[in-house]
Amino acid sequence: MKRRKLAIATLTAAVLAGGGTAAAFAVQNGDGDGDRDDAAQARAAKVTISQAIDTALGAAPGTVTGAGLDDSEWEVDIHGRDGDRHDVTLDAATGKVTSTERSDGDGRAPSAQDAPVTAARAAEAAESAVPGTVTSVELDHADGPGNALVWEAEVQGLDGREHELTVDAKSAKVSAEARKASGAESDKDGSEHGEAEDHDGDDD
Template sequence: MKRHLVIATAAAAALVAGGTVTAVAVSGDGAPSGRPDAPTRQADGHGRPGTEDAREAAAAKVTAPQAAAAALRAVPGTVTGLDLDRDRPGLVWDADVLGKDGRWHELTLDAGDARVLNQHVERGDDDDHARERAALRTARTDAAGAARKAAAAHGTVTSVELDGDHRARAVWEVETVSKDGKEHQLLVDPDSGTLTTVPAHDADDDDNDGADD
């Protein structure tokens, strides 16, 4: 469910070479349509360049903590992931919840009013979530808390995910968009609540890893 930051390497290379950069439309899952090497940056409503995440962040009326609260009203438990995305119903928050019933639930909420548009129980091998369950048992900072910390430091949150697979220990991975349109990736320790910023090259490496999943 995690969204990945768009690094406009192709755009920079084209400008250095004296070429012309052509904007393309971006599909709901963040993948560019049209030329595969075209950047995904487009102009925002004020004529400034912007990314898909930046436009979605500006359009959403429901914040990540509010989406988490709405998801828990529908399914009591613990939110393990939130992702702001433009989907078929429109702009939505996708939420993952470990319910008090011990099952993993996936919900889609309207990013305008937090209405639950869809929900279902995830089917699959629960061994994939073993580290997440273990981390949640001792976590003092939940998804909403991680989102609030990240928003206070770097703008509007577009994604929160408890990553228990790609690091030495489980952490909250949070993606934000600041007012200048820049995207940031941050890590929040679920036990201490400590916030750290991921350097740009490390975030790029994470994206490349995710592309192979």
């Protein structure tokens, strides 16, 4: 999941450097080997992110602060009821817990106690906004005024693209501002995806 957070941070920095607002939702073409690998992992995963979260909480009760698919495994970060941080790893094909370790965690990471919307609910909202396979959710502070809590989510869409979304940690609303995130996309693509729209994560 550290790799995924680095990618998101890099994208955010690039947007800010360009003078735009923080991208809440980015669309990437699957042109690179890494994108193809991610898509293959998503297809091969028999266990969904919600199932992985439920299983991980059984192994280390607490509050999930992040979960991601990496190297055919689900990695789930939990702030335990015992006050410790736990990293739980599961096989993405079988759902079997392969390791549970205590972690020092990230002292700068926001507390999931302040997020009414759980990781599983954020994943559900992301998948409702962009049909496909949710491969990552991570609690973080949003850029901009107030630094509100958000879930950063990644979805391998049914359209063959990787989508990065931001889910409000209080309302479950999915902010969707598509931006050109790959050099392989044309200027026309960038203009077509220039408008922002909001998706309500509620199912009702």
